[in-house]
Amino acid sequence: MNTIRTTRSRAPTPVYKTGHPWQADPRASFKKWLASAENDDGCGFSDGTIKVYAAMWSTFIRHLESRRGRTAILARADDVADFLDHASACRREQGRRRYQLLLERAFLAMAKEGAIHWTPAPAPALQTQKAADKPMPFLTRQERERVFAALAEPSNFHNEDGWMQARAKALCALMLGAGFKPGQANHSSVNCFEDGPQRFVVAPAIETMATHRALVAPQAWPAIQSWLNAGVDGAGPMFPGRGGAGTVDYARTFVGAKELLRGLGQLAGGERVSPQTLRNSYGASLIEDGFNLADLREYMGFSRLEFAKRFVDAHSAWVVRMARAKSAIEESVEIGGEE
Structure with missing residues (x-):
């Protein structure tokens, strides 16, 4: 009796660790990281700042899940770019820049904790923001x-x-x-x-x-x-x-x-x-x-x-x-x- 051998299919190797905290609850993991992170002055973030940044992160997570169908741990560079280019919170250059800096730091923290193996490159400025590029007026x-x-x-x-x-x-x-x-x-x-x-x-x-x-x-x-x-x-x-x-x-x-x-x-x-x-x-x-x-x-x-x-x-x-x-x-x- 001849046995027909077939190639055994293998499950794709995940690019992240199954059960990692950032996968299970990205919002709670973000708050935990932010509570131990330092601001530009080398001090810890205040409770008010943590609250605002957590809300910003949550906005990104909702956009990622509803528009791209991904969790934070599975996000790619083009997902971040899509958010910066299309989210209403990023229509003005100032808001776009704030989110860009926050997401860069968040994904860098995820990489350091072993949740992902990439970090987003700095995104280019939005070229269509004519109002934001208008010179700032002052009074003499x-x-x-x-x-x-x-x-x-x-x-x-x-x-x-x-x-x-x-x-x-x-x-x-x-x-x-x-x-x-x-x-x-x-x-x-x-x-x-x-x-x-x-x-x-x-x-x-x-x-x-x-x-x-x-x-x-x-x-x-x-x-x-x-x-x-x-x-x-x-x-x-x-x-x-x-x-x-x-x-x-x-x-x-x-x-x-x-x-x-x-x-x-x-x-x-x-x-x-x-x-x-x-x-x-x-x-x-x-x-x-x-x-x-x-x-x-x-x-x-x-x-x-x-x-x-x-x-x-x-x-x-x-x-x-x-x-x-x-x-x-x-x-x-x-x-x-x-x-």
């Missing part, structure tokens, strides 16, 4: 003084229009005088202010779920103090909703602020003033006053020292643009005079 020192003067003008608290105007002035004062992001003012408490020669405010950082200390410019204090003197409850939010309940709606908060800024016209070399321009200009004032990168990171609430460095670079580029524009104007005037 003279323009900042002009805005502060408008904010310091007395408001009429005897009618609703005057009350809303005073609120708008206080909001703008926080952005230009303390570097608040537009959304942070909604969650500020009245009792977080310290009155003194150097006035500090503990500002809630919405994106990082943490707080940072901001140095309030003296020129901003009149508008802030006027609003506080109007009878805002010292134990509640600085900008309460109607009837003093909760915080005012985000969109409604900035209706008056946008109207106030629109009335100032065009500043910053032709740019129309915006809440973000006010925040940028606060950072510019810190740079001009000689504060270092660590101070800038603290007072602006940046989560990484790298972001403070980028901000300084953007301001330097703006200074160069303004100098060139001024030089071009002077040259045109000289040419016109010669004719």
Whole structure:
């Protein structure tokens, strides 16, 4: 009897260890790693930062499972690139860069723990982000003084229009005088202010779920103090909703602020003033006053020292643009005079 021998099929060798913690529960493994990791300053991450990064990682995991049909431990370089190119959280260059750095560190940690055998290469910048590539606008020192003067003008608290105007002035004062992001003012408490020669405010950082200390410019204090003197409850939010309940709606908060800024016209070399321009200009004032990168990171609430460095670079580029524009104007005037 002849025996027919057939080739015995073998199961593919897995590229990961079956039952590895990163395979069983990538979210819990990520939190465990993050709790023992160090930030750029060699310190451990705060609970608030861990919470935010865990949420970011969870967003990536959901995208990976629903769009690519893979778990984190089976992800490839093109899966990471697909997330960076298509996820809504990465539409803006800043968000894309934050996720890119986080994923690079997470996959490097997985490789060190033996869960995977590759690490993602640095992804190229998204070329379609025209808005993100737009030069960052700032106000000059003279323009900042002009805005502060408008904010310091007395408001009429005897009618609703005057009350809303005073609120708008206080909001703008926080952005230009303390570097608040537009959304942070909604969650500020009245009792977080310290009155003194150097006035500090503990500002809630919405994106990082943490707080940072901001140095309030003296020129901003009149508008802030006027609003506080109007009878805002010292134990509640600085900008309460109607009837003093909760915080005012985000969109409604900035209706008056946008109207106030629109009335100032065009500043910053032709740019129309915006809440973000006010925040940028606060950072510019810190740079001009000689504060270092660590101070800038603290007072602006940046989560990484790298972001403070980028901000300084953007301001330097703006200074160069303004100098060139001024030089071009002077040259045109000289040419016109010669004719």
